Amino acid sequence: MKRILIIDDDSAICEMLSYFLSSKGYAVETRNNAVDIESVLEDGNIDLLINDILMPDKDGLEVLMELKGRFDSVPIISISGGLPGNGYDPLRAARHLGAAKTFGKPIDLNELLDGIREVLGEK
């Protein structure tokens, strides 16, 4: 069973995604912030990281930059409710920083599931 870590400051989203992905046969762990993300990844059990971009304590893009080069084996899917504007598109930025896939909120769960499968090489 593949293990997915979801980081989103919005508990409702974490809960919903956890419910959905669990029903699709994944082992899901959720966190509301990315503060101790490295220690969790160091345990080595995580196969995929789904992270939110706009978070109060630690921004999703910061997470991407931190993990790049150190945990390249763990693919990342970034999600965000922020929309492009002022020459800045958070999801595009995430892709540049190494996110394998990006999805804007609200997320189409079917698209998300396709993306996860693609990234995990299950497709």
Add this chain to the structure above:
Amino acid sequence: MRHILSCFLVVIFFGVCAVSAEVNSEKGVSETVVNYDYNDSSIKVRVGFFNMPPISFINENGLPDGLNIDLLNHIAEENSWELEYVFGNFLECFNRLQSGEIDLIAALAYRPERKGLVSFSRESVFVLHGQLYVRADGVLWGVEDLQGRKIGIVKGDVAGTHFKQMLSESNVSCEFVEFDDYESTFSAVASMEVDAGVVIHTYGLNKADDFNLIETHINFISSTACFATKFGDDLNLLSEIDEQLLFWKHHSDSFYFDMVEKWLIKSHHKHHNLAFLKPLIFCFVVLLALAAIGFVLVIVLRHMVKVRTHELERQFKIKKAIIDGFPGYFASIKNGSIVLWNDCFCDFSKVDPKDFKDTEFKDLFSENSDEIADFINTCLENGQASIDVELFNHSLGRRVPLLVSGKRVEIDGEAYVISVSIDITRQRKIEEILHRLSTIVYVADELITIVGKDRKIIYVNPAFEKKTGFSSEELVGQFAEKFRNRDQDMSIFSDIWETLESGKIIKCCHKNIKKNGMNYIVEATYSPVLDMKGNVEYYVTVQRDISEQILADQKLKESQKLESVSVVAGGVAHELNNMLTPIMGYSQILMDDADLPDRFKVLIKKINSATLLSRDLIASLVKFSRLSGSEMESFDLNDFILNNDKMMRKLCPSNLKVELSLEKVPMPILGDQSDIEQVLTNLLMNAKDAMPNGGTISLSTKLLKSDDLEKTRHYLKEGFDYIQLSFRDTGCGIEKENLELIFDPFYTTKQFDRVIGMGLPTVHRIVHKFDGSISVDSVVGEGTCFNIVLPLDRSMVVEKTVVEQSDEKKCNCDQEIWFVEDDDLIREMMTNALIKNGFSVCSFESAKDCSEFSLANRSAPKLLITDMEFKESDFNGYMLAEFMLQQSAECKVIFISGYDRGAMSENELVKSNALFLKKPFGISGLLSAISAQLNV
């Protein structure tokens, strides 16, 4: 002088009066004698008398006069006689007495031989004797010298008789000439008719001087003078006379002696002396008068001289005070040297003022001495001159600017230059301030006018001329009211004038008119300028063109509504999306749940679509709100439309036809390309919705020159060129009442589940962000046309031929470069760079897209620039290059890749036409590769 003359005349007048009064008073004496008052007398006595002054004679008034006459008159008065005088010569008197015509002879010499003929008074009045007179230049003769001379005597005269007798006794014979009276005798002597004349000596004493005769030593006894009557007659007359005479002679203070003294002593001397003294006295009086006049004149003149001297001294002092107190430097120059100067002139020299004399004037002006020398010469030649110089003032311790004026004057035939120098420091400062002030007015951007009390323009500044297009000459002298726009409420101007005339300042806004007939709105401040008395002299108006500001305000107002919406949307978008996520997620989970009954699934699906619509709304609101932050760049609108032609066609269903009609001139505009893309997309979507059954979309561009009347519809900035983009559809059109609402956010005529009503507001906002304007014309059933006017970026206008647009396919074929790159950032960046460098570029996200486009248009580019590998696809850059070369063998290729070229195609054709460019590369690297491939 006039006063002196009149004084002199007065003095002369009084002198003359004094003299004539004296003469008159002498006359008065004789007149009192003449005015003899006869008393009534019972006895009438006729008295004969002959001329024998001073005994008896006719005086100058024709009246009887003389010693005997006076005595007789007195006696007659005493005795109440009425006297009647009968004048005649001696013989006539004698004969008249004999004939009884007269009663009495007033004076007759006593002669013994006359005793039988007349009766003499016993008492004589005085003794008579004869005397011989000759001319004053004659010789004093002895009796013997008379021999043969002509001697004048009076006929029957007793003196003559005695003289004849004496000569005959002396045996001297003479020729005698007889005259009627003594006067004729003297006259004859004086006129040399005779040599000498015999008269009674009393007569001679009186008259000799009158005839310029002198008495000789020859005199002879005659007799006494008595009153006489006819012999024996009127003896009582004689006795009365005798009695009176005797009485008088016994009294030394009697009338008789008074008369004797008067006639024979005093009178004689007086008469004689008076005659002699009169001219002397007259001369003396005249001299005295003259002396008095002279004296008075001397006093008057001395006084006048004193007054005049005082006046001159005073004037001199005043003039000196003026010169010394004059706030300038005064010098009198002769032959170039200073001869006179005022006190303050010494400020300019350390030299002792006394030493100024004969200093060369020009030497004071060491630096400008040549100019000063010229100045003096000019004064002497032309009469006057002036010059500006600077001079060090020792008193002030600084250099002062001076205006030196000179005037030539002649004094006693010598030429002087009077020089007055004035310190013009203050004037200079004032000039400087004035210059600065006028510069402000001159260069000010505000429109400044000066208007007279008659409301006519006196002055306008250059900004006014520039703004209105009128020249100063056209404006000055015209009524200010002439340059107002007549379409506005003109009562504002009567208010303005009323306020100004009361001396108050007024601020207001109104419309003015330019020479070309266009309007401009000004914010004006009208200020009255008052004179010293507080009366209005003229008005100053400062106006500022606020047309653009008003335009900006209008735009602001229009966008405020949108702004508020967008600000809210931008701020909450993230939160809304987050909240929508579980809604959408759970609804999808439920929909997928096989256990859920279908009737619930239908409901869940509705939740899901509403969520999707909410997501789109949020996305469009965010787009709308974030327009302002995009980057500005210059790009050609025509090129942009051509580049996006594909995108537009993609959006259109097959039943819609797109027509392009682009004006073949460069149309650079400044802004964000994605903004224009949004405009086109939104308009296209709008048109598509308006034409559900198909139709035509016409897109045209047109250049609007600054004077194009088309602009007036849009109220745009002056002096700028604009581009008009017209987007016309043949759809259902818009109802007239809805036209005003179409740009309001969330307004839509379409069904709720299809559109969210932010399309046109976004277009509107973008257009205004470009400083442009949008208008819409629509006819229901025929179609709608949006006219978008955008300002031309003048800085980027370059001569560039625009590709012929008649064949819409060709436009794509003619893109010089096709750029294929899956990385959005790299593609956009490079595409923009190439466009900026003058290339026509068409860009693609993948090789697949590019090949499909080529097939669809049966075209190939001149140059293909492509990435080697594409994500999500096996169709790589090599394959694309091979494909493109099949389409056109002329096509050149540039490969770009992060990898080494090791894996390059073995295809010879590709090899010979391709270049390899390794990432990362700069713009310059790409440009040099392009120029190598295209030989440009």
